[in-house]
Amino acid sequence: MSAAPALAHRSFRRLHTRDLPRVMEIERSAYQQCWTEGIFHDCLRVGYECWAILEALEIVGYGILSIGAGEAHLLNICVMPACQGRGLGRELLNYLIDWADDRGALAIYLEVRLSNVRAQSLYRSSGFSEVGKRSGYYPADSLMVREDALLFRLDLVGEGT
Numbered sequence: 001m002s003a004a005p006a007l008a009h010r011s012f013r014r015l016h017t018r019d020l021p022r023v024m025e026i027e028r029s030a031y032q033q034c035w036t037e038g039i040f041h042d043c044l045r046v047g048y049e050c051w052a053i054l055e056a057l058e059i060v061g062y063g064i065l066s067i068g069a070g071e072a073h074l075l076n077i078c079v080m081p082a083c084q085g086r087g088l089g090r091e092l093l094n095y096l097i098d099w100a101d102d103r104g105a106l107a108i109y110l111e112v113r114l115s116n117v118r119a120q121s122l123y124r125s126s127g128f129s130e131v132g133k134r135s136g137y138y139p140a141d142s143l144m145v146r147e148d149a150l151l152f153r154l155d156l157v158g159e160g161t
């Protein structure tokens, strides 16, 4: 009788500059229009909350959050394609929500592409509500078409205040 494979241990840690090659590998494989390495460098430099989720000590996803003036903004959340659909995105999102809450943020905002129904489903089922739309928010794709963003908000209790 073969033993069931052990569930890979998941953990979180802050991202460092040395992680950016791995982050860019995931970013390029997960998005058609992805962030540049320079954007991640800037996020680290200005002190945004840059977190990795790891499975068996390997980075499999990351999230970038800015927190200020009582509000948090989720700027990026991404799980490597081969690991999607296994609960990592939800676990990472919950971690970032708790982090923002503990630091006194009263709400967390994010933008999501109109076409990204998968991410929208994650946000809605995590309690986010659609509160607006930004026309032509995303840069033009190869067909020179810009895409609208939906703006989502989750109210927090501001545990850290």
Ligand SMILES: CC(C)(COP(=O)(O)OP(=O)(O)OC[C@H]1O[C@@H](n2cnc3c(N)ncnc32)[C@H](O)[C@@H]1OP(=O)(O)O)[C@@H](O)C(=O)NCCC(=O)NCCS
Pocket: 030, 031, 076, 077, 078, 079, 080, 083, 084, 085, 086, 087, 088, 089, 090, 091, 111, 112, 113, 116, 117, 118, 119, 121, 122, 125
């Ligand atoms: C969006 C993303 C972070 C979700 O991560 P994930 O690990 O795949 O998500 P999970 O396995 O935790 O699933 C969370 C929820 O997402 C939704 N979801 C997951 N797979 C889905 C699919 N194939 N179709 C529709 N919804 C799906 C479901 O609501 C799911 O909740 P449920 O399992 O309770 O039904 C991931 O798909 C990703 O990195 N996508 C590319 C980058 C991206 O679009 N980021 C968001 C930018 S706004």
